[in-house]
Amino acid sequence: MDLLLCPISYGALRKAYWGYFINFISLVHKNTFMRLRLLTVILFYLMYAGAADAQKRIYVNEYLNIGVGGRGLAMAGTQVATARDATAGYWNPAGLMQVQSDLEVGLMHAEYFSGNAKYDFGSIVKPLKDKKRVVGLSVLRFAIDDIPNTIDYIQPDGSFDETKLKSMSAGDYAFLLSYAQDIKIFKNVGIKTRIGGNAKVIYRHLGAMANAWGVGVDLGVQGSYKKWEFGIMAKDITTTYTAWSFHLTEKEKQIFFQTGNEIPIKSYEVMLPRLNFGIARPLTRQGKPIQLLAEAGLDLTTDGKRNTLISTDVLSLDPHLGLEASYKNAVYLRAGIGNMQRVLDDNDTLNQKKVLLFQPSVGAGVKIDWLVVDYAFTSLQTQSNPLFTHIVSIRLLLKNKSGTRRVYDEEIPPSTSSK
Numbered sequence: 001m002d003l004l005l006c007p008i009s010y011g012a013l014r015k016a017y018w019g020y021f022i023n024f025i026s027l028v029h030k031n032t033f034m035r036l037r038l039l040t041v042i043l044f045y046l047m048y049a050g051a052a053d054a055q056k057r058i059y060v061n062e063y064l065n066i067g068v069g070g071r072g073l074a075m076a077g078t079q080v081a082t083a084r085d086a087t088a089g090y091w092n093p094a095g096l097m098q099v100q101s102d103l104e105v106g107l108m109h110a111e112y113f114s115g116n117a118k119y120d121f122g123s124i125v126k127p128l129k130d131k132k133r134v135v136g137l138s139v140l141r142f143a144i145d146d147i148p149n150t151i152d153y154i155q156p157d158g159s160f161d162e163t164k165l166k167s168m169s170a171g172d173y174a175f176l177l178s179y180a181q182d183i184k185i186f187k188n189v190g191i192k193t194r195i196g197g198n199a200k201v202i203y204r205h206l207g208a209m210a211n212a213w214g215v216g217v218d219l220g221v222q223g224s225y226k227k228w229e230f231g232i233m234a235k236d237i238t239t240t241y242t243a244w245s246f247h248l249t250e251k252e253k254q255i256f257f258q259t260g261n262e263i264p265i266k267s268y269e270v271m272l273p274r275l276n277f278g279i280a281r282p283l284t285r286q287g288k289p290i291q292l293l294a295e296a297g298l299d300l301t302t303d304g305k306r307n308t309l310i311s312t313d314v315l316s317l318d319p320h321l322g323l324e325a326s327y328k329n330a331v332y333l334r335a336g337i338g339n340m341q342r343v344l345d346d347n348d349t350l351n352q353k354k355v356l357l358f359q360p361s362v363g364a365g366v367k368i369d370w371l372v373v374d375y376a377f378t379s380l381q382t383q384s385n386p387l388f389t390h391i392v393s394i395r396l397l398l399k400n401k402s403g404t405r406r407v408y409d410e411e412i413p414p415s416t417s418s419k
Contacts (some may be wrong), residue, residue, distance in 0.1 A: 056336075060271045061202065061214075061242065063142035068108055068121040070374025070393040074363020076336025078297040080223065080278030082229035085092025085372075086123045086395050089138040089178035092220035092233045092278075093196030096134040096180040099125050101370075101397040106340075112380060117144050120394070125178075134196075136178040142149075143171030149207065151255055168207030175201040176218075185262035186225070195222040203244055209248055210264070216240030218272065229295075233276040240271040275300040293324045297338075309356075310339040332365035334376075363391075370397045371393045 069087035079091035088095030088104030094185035108121040123138040145167075145370030177318035180196030202214035217238050221400040222231040244267045248256070256263050280295035299318040301308075339359035344351050361378035372395040381388040 002327065016146065055223050060269045061174075061240070063119075063138070063170070064202075066119065066142070066173055066380070068074055068138075068140065068393075069106065070108070070363055070376040070391055071324070071332075071334065071365060073378050074334035074336060074365075074374070075324060076297075076338035076359065076361050076378075077299075078213065078319040078322030078336060078338075079115040079281075080220075080233050080297055081230075081280040082278070082293065082295055083222075086136070087121075087138075087306045087393075089123055089125070089136045089176050089198065090121070090140070090182075090194075090339060092130040092222055092231050092276075093136070093176075093178040093180050093198050093218065093224035094123055094194040096136050096178060096196055097182060097194040097222075098126060099134060101125075101399060102127065103398040105396040106393065107395075108390055108391065110391040112387065112389055113144075117142065120209070131180060134178075134180045136180075138174075138175075138176040138178065140176075141171060142173040143169055145169045145171075147207075153381070168209075170206045171204070173203040173378075175203075177201075183221075185221075188225075191223055191225045193221060196220045196222075200236075200240070202240065204244075209252065210244060210246045212242045212244040212269070214240055214242030214271075216271070222411050227281050229280040231278045233278075235274040235276070236271050237273055239273060242269040242271070244268065264349060272301075272303040274302065287327050291326045293326075295322045295324075297322070307341050307343075309342065310333035315342075327390045328417075330367045332367075332374075334363040336361045370399070371395075372397065379382050 037298075045169075067073045067077045067079075068090045069079075072083070072087055072091055072383045076309045077091075078089070081092075083091035083095035083096075084098035085103045086099070090101070102388060104125045106121070106125075108119075108125045110119040112119060113116065117318075118141070120141045121138070124134060125134060127134045127135040147168050147170060149168045151167045152166070154158055155161050155164075177199045178196060180194060183193055183195040185191075185193045197220070198218035200218060201218040202216070203212070205211040216236045217237050218233065219237055220231065220233040223229070244264075246264050246266070248263065251265050277298045277300070280293060280296055283294055284290065284293040297320045299320070301318070302314070305311045305313050306318070308316045308318040310317040310319075318338070319340060320336060322336035323334065325333045337358045337360055341357050343357055345353040345355045359379055362375035363374065365372065365374040365377075372392045374395075375390065375395075376391040378391065379389070
């Protein structure tokens with residue numbers, strides 16, 4: 001367990017998070033026509049302020065970076081610019097403004113490590129009555145259940161007491177409360193932009209022995225100009241702190257001491273800001289039954305050197321690409337590559353030659369009236385040591401009573417394409 005000792009008060013950190021978030025939302029509300037330059041300055045100020053006070057710890061809460069939804073995972077996570085459904089609260093909450101249903105529900109299930117680890121996602125999205133704002137709630141869970149707890153299993157005389165063999169779970173949860181609305185950033189009326197944010201609550205536990213709580217803030221922007229779509233997602237913009245507390249019994253502490261294990265105390269984990277960029281464009285003419293969409297993404301992390309295609313001691317850049325082909329907006333084929341790395345060639349005995357490795361993914365989807373089913377076949381690792389899994393997600397599209405769907409600022413009949 002990756003823990004960071006820190007003397008900062010958890011209550012003070014929580015107040016600081018909400019202070020940053022409320023001040024930023026207030027600024028946006030009072031000046032809807034603020035320029036992109038001001039937005040960028042504020043964003044990087046918040047990122048720098050959080051990173052300056054935190055000791056850097058990499059690979060913290062990595063379950064939040066796996067991705068959600070069959071569409072997004074089949075396209076290697078290239079969703080920042082085009083997320084427009086119930087998964088947008090995770091990929092980019094600004095995309096919630098493009099949800100066309102009166103209510104949309106999304107569900108996903110995946111398993112890793114031969115079914116031992118369960119990964120689940122659920123979300124619900126609701127456009128408000130004025131159709132100018134959208135709210136959503138997303139829940140993630142990554143857990144291993146039925147872990148044998150053998151602390152009381154071995155008796156003092158060396159025998160085994162089957163009645164003392166218990167099981168426990170180690171689970172990581174995240175709750176995202178999302179909000180999105182249109183915003184005017186550019187003077188050019190042809191550039192449509194949207195903004196969204198997440199108030200994030202993290203809960204982690206290891207049986208009854210330990211649990212942790214954390215809070216954070218995400219901010220996303222999406223835009224479109226002619227055939228181009230672009231987006232930026234800033235995760236943990238104020239730095240997310242997770243506070244651990246431990247509830248060991250005296251007997252458990254004694255066993256820890258006898259077996260040479262350190263008895264843990266209160267501690268904190270620190271998750272530094274991450275920026276995800278995306279740009280997309282259709283490769284076919286609109287109105288054709290067959291459509292092809294390409295999107296490129298770039299993830300920028302600020303927690304030090306990672307094993308990415310481009311990395312420094314401070315920042316790391318991880319590019320990824322995705323393609324989606326559709327037929328009459330009802331049948332979809334998808335593919336993507338990500339997690340690109342340059343590693344030493346196993347066939348080079350001098351350990352001087354490097355080769356490019358990447359993580360491939362493919363998938364498909366089908367839409368039948370109010371039901372959308374998406375499938376992805378992907379891996380947690382590169383193709384040299386794959387850890388493949390099948391992922392299935394569904395979305396329920398519940399129409400409003402008037403039978404119309406909202407696309408940007410227009411109302412169009414359900415039979416008309418929104419592309």
